[in-house]
Every structure is written in structure tokens, then in C-alpha cells.
Amino acid sequence: MARPLHRTAAANTPSRRDLLRAAAATALGSNIAKAAADAGLPASGPTGNSQPFYYVDGYHGGVDGHMPPDSLRNVMDGLDKFPAWKVSFEIEPYSWARFAASDPAATDRLRRFLADPTPAARVELVSGMYAQPYAWNVGGECVVRHLMYGRAAIAAAFPGVAVDTYAVQEPCWTSCLPQLLRSFGYRRAVLKNSTGWGGYHAPTADADLVAWAGPDGSTIPAVPRYACERAEPPATVESAKPTKGFIDRCRAAGIAHPAGGILQDMGWPGRPWRLGIAGDVYNAFRHTTWREYAETIAAPLTLRWKASQEDLRVVLAWGASSVQRIARAVRAAENRLVQAEKLASIAVVRGGGVGGPAAGAFAYPADALQNAWHLLLRAQHHDAWIVPFNGHRERGTWASRAVE
Numbered sequence: 001m002a003r004p005l006h007r008t009a010a011a012n013t014p015s016r017r018d019l020l021r022a023a024a025a026t027a028l029g030s031n032i033a034k035a036a037a038d039a040g041l042p043a044s045g046p047t048g049n050s051q052p053f054y055y056v057d058g059y060h061g062g063v064d065g066h067m068p069p070d071s072l073r074n075v076m077d078g079l080d081k082f083p084a085w086k087v088s089f090e091i092e093p094y095s096w097a098r099f100a101a102s103d104p105a106a107t108d109r110l111r112r113f114l115a116d117p118t119p120a121a122r123v124e125l126v127s128g129m130y131a132q133p134y135a136w137n138v139g140g141e142c143v144v145r146h147l148m149y150g151r152a153a154i155a156a157a158f159p160g161v162a163v164d165t166y167a168v169q170e171p172c173w174t175s176c177l178p179q180l181l182r183s184f185g186y187r188r189a190v191l192k193n194s195t196g197w198g199g200y201h202a203p204t205a206d207a208d209l210v211a212w213a214g215p216d217g218s219t220i221p222a223v224p225r226y227a228c229e230r231a232e233p234p235a236t237v238e239s240a241k242p243t244k245g246f247i248d249r250c251r252a253a254g255i256a257h258p259a260g261g262i263l264q265d266m267g268w269p270g271r272p273w274r275l276g277i278a279g280d281v282y283n284a285f286r287h288t289t290w291r292e293y294a295e296t297i298a299a300p301l302t303l304r305w306k307a308s309q310e311d312l313r314v315v316l317a318w319g320a321s322s323v324q325r326i327a328r329a330v331r332a333a334e335n336r337l338v339q340a341e342k343l344a345s346i347a348v349v350r351g352g353g354v355g356g357p358a359a360g361a362f363a364y365p366a367d368a369l370q371n372a373w374h375l376l377l378r379a380q381h382h383d384a385w386i387v388p389f390n391g392h393r394e395r396g397t398w399a400s401r402a403v404e
Helices: 016-029 031-039 071-081 095-102 104-114 140-157 177-183 244-252 290-297 321-350 366-379 382-386 398-403
Strands: 053-061 087-091 123-125 188-190 199-201 210-213 219-223 259-265 285-287 304-306 312-314
Touching: 053 071, 053 290, 071 087, 071 104, 087 259, 095 104, 095 140, 104 123, 140 177, 140 321, 140 366, 177 188, 177 210, 177 219, 188 290, 219 290, 259 290, 321 366, 321 382, 321 398, 366 398, 382 398
Parallel strands: 053 087, 053 259, 053 285, 087 123, 188 219, 210 304
Antiparallel strands: 199 312, 210 219
């Protein structure tokens, strides 16, 4: 099938934190708090004769960014208060250990939700990348390590819980992901991001699902950004803040089950998202997870989408000298760390360390190398690249922490 020609330029709005704060104040003061508390959620999907819009609500963040200590408890309280609400978490995996230590009761409540392995479960963990990197601007080995160490951290926090959906808030994709995701056991992906400060995936096709194909031919089912889906100011897409006109346009384009969602910052209140969404549209929402949508709602995929790096419409502050310093430091560390692993392996073999201890044997520095990888991966966090000057006075900026 020919690739659609629809293309949308990425929005580039530098004052991200200020806009988020202003939006939070508005939400807390009016729309979200009152409407969600007073009206609640539709008990069983859309009301009246309207057709549903499938909405994936959830959270994003971690200890390196925005994750207040009480935020997990707030979300758990929201799940208790709104029985039709479902939540997806794209959290830096090493943050779960922090939650377990600071709020074990809320972590136990989350663990009970995660015990449901069925598509109908109310909670899903998505992504699994160790530090939520822009995967297109780091080395391929680093993408593998983000998946490997991230999934290991989740398994340590929640043994037996499956992470098989790759969905993100920021444009954290790269063209080789279908092959890598398949090799790590992922079953589906999502080519939508609700926050486009760092860019977007280009529009792909008007379909519930497509077969996202990588350069090697590997494919994975993916929810596309629709060809009819436009960017919305200041930095989002229509499926994150749908209107009746957008939903009607999706239906006219042949999308049987239009879907979208948002992975809001973990600091937002634990309640359904409806900022900027009209009441009649919200009443047509059916809250779901991407696992449930792909497994039980979406029409079978019939289209194949072979994406390239050019389909990522990214926007970074590349003119900033701080980002240039981060890029140089990260790339140098990527190369040296792989070299260090190779040299350590050679030293073990040449020193007689294989097969048991020997006099003068060199012990492989597994712990030291793993710690080095963790530090490097955290320096590749997307916020270090898109908002390098943001940060906290006592901790420094994203740029200073990444270079350190």
C-alpha cells in the first residue's frame, strides 16, 4: 500500500513548564475537579445513541522528573472513586522501588490491580524503557539496555506482571523498535503521543491498527496516528483532546473504533482527564487500556506500515550549547562503556577466570558496569534534551545532571 502523504509539522513551544502549571491551575480550579467529582464517569460507556470514543488515560513521570510522593496514592484513590476509569502507567521503572519504600500501602494497592492479567484489567504498565529516552538519538545498544534494565526493574517491583505494550507520552520511538520490541516479548505498540513538546510521529493511516514494520521486516501491531489526525496547539494531537468534529472525521475516514488518550504528568490529580474536552464528547468516552483496545476492540489489522526515522517529526533545542555538551558526553560514554565491557570479557578469559577461580584471575566487574549503564541511561532521559534548563535549584538542571 502506498504511504499516505499527510504530514503534520511538530509544534515547538519552549515554555513547557509554565504552560503545564497554568493548565494545572485551571484544571484544579474549574473543569476537572468539579466535573469529575460531581458527574463521575459514565457507568458503562457512552450515553444515549452516541458511538464510543475509546480513551486511554494514564500517567507519566518518575523520580528524575515530576512524581510527588503522594501521587500514587492519589491515583489509587481515583480508581476507587471512579469504577469505570482505567489507568496506564508510563513510569521510569526504577521509580517503583522508590514508591515501595515511601508509600508501601499505595504500592500494595497497585499490586492488587496488576494481579489481573486479562485485557479487562483496570491498570496496565506500558513502555518499560529504563529512563524514557528519545530512542532515535541514542545508540542502538542503549535502546536494548533501556529495555533490558527497565523490564528487570519492573520485574523486581512487580514479579510476574507482564509489560507487553509500548506506549509513550513523548516521541520515544526509533525505526528499529519493531524488531527489538518483539525480541523482548511486546505484543503491541502505539504511534501516538499526547504531549508533543519534543515532536510527534507523522500521521500514518486511517485504521484501528497497522502492522508496524522495521527495517529488517519485523512487524508488530500498532495503533497509528491517523492520517486525518492533526496537531493541536500548544503541543498535542487531536486524539488526546478529541472534539466531535474530529470523531466524525475519523468515522468518515473509515476508522471503526477511533481511539486516543493522554499520559499526563504523575503530579496531576488522581482522576479522569477531561481538560479542554466538551461534555458531549466526554460522555461518549469508553475508558480502556491499549491492551484491551488491541485485543478485544480494534478491528483486525489489514495494513502494513514501514516506517523510517523520517517519520519522526522531532524538535529539540539543538542550537543550545548545553544540548551539544550533553550529546558529546553521552555519545562518548556510549562508546567507552561498550568497549569497557569487551575489554573486561577479554581480561576474564585471558586471566583464567572462566570455569572457576584461578590464581590471578580477573573478576568480571558486573556490578560496576551495571551501575555505569544505569547512570548513562538516566543521562539519556528525554527531558535532558527537550528542557535542558529546567530543574530544581537544589538538584541542578537537567543539563547539569546529565553531564555529571
